[in-house]
Amino acid sequence: MSLSGDLTRNDVPGCKHASVGADWLPMQNGIIKQHPYCGNCGTVKNVSSDKGKNIGYFVNCLSKMKKDLGKKRYKISDAQIRLILKELTEMDGFSDTYWMTFSRQREIFVSVVKKYIKISRQTIESFV
Numbered sequence: 001m002s003l004s005g006d007l008t009r010n011d012v013p014g015c016k017h018a019s020v021g022a023d024w025l026p027m028q029n030g031i032i033k034q035h036p037y038c039g040n041c042g043t044v045k046n047v048s049s050d051k052g053k054n055i056g057y058f059v060n061c062l063s064k065m066k067k068d069l070g071k072k073r074y075k076i077s078d079a080q081i082r083l084i085l086k087e088l089t090e091m092d093g094f095s096d097t098y099w100m101t102f103s104r105q106r107e108i109f110v111s112v113v114k115k116y117i118k119i120s121r122q123t124i125e126s127f128v
């Protein structure tokens with residue numbers, strides 16, 4: 001699955017990203033601002049305050065979820081968590097914090113968790 005969508009991004013798998021310059025581009029709110037971009041793959045850096053988080057953050061969310069729901073006698077298995085993390089880490093760009101926004105990660109996280117654990121969107125969001 002590719003998440004590139006409306007974001008300017010070329011496919012260089014595993015690119016470590018090194019900013020070389022900046023292009024004048026509109027922000028999500030329409031204001032034109034300088035955006036640094038990667039000299040290797042051309043990915044434009046996310047310069048908004050909506051910064052993506054490392055996968056560790058989502059691992060913590062899942063373990064909190066497992067613990068808290070466990071107290072309410074809703075058991076989440078390690079296998080379910082493994083499947084969720086596998087899907088997230090294999091997803092193109094999910095943990096690439098150079099350009100990924102947190103709001104987008106959150107949206108993806110909720111939809112992946114919902115596939116494996118039958119709980120409401122609200123419940124999932126309360127852990128993110």
Ligand SMILES: [Zn+2]
Nearest residue numbers: 015017038041
């Ligand atoms: Zn790059």
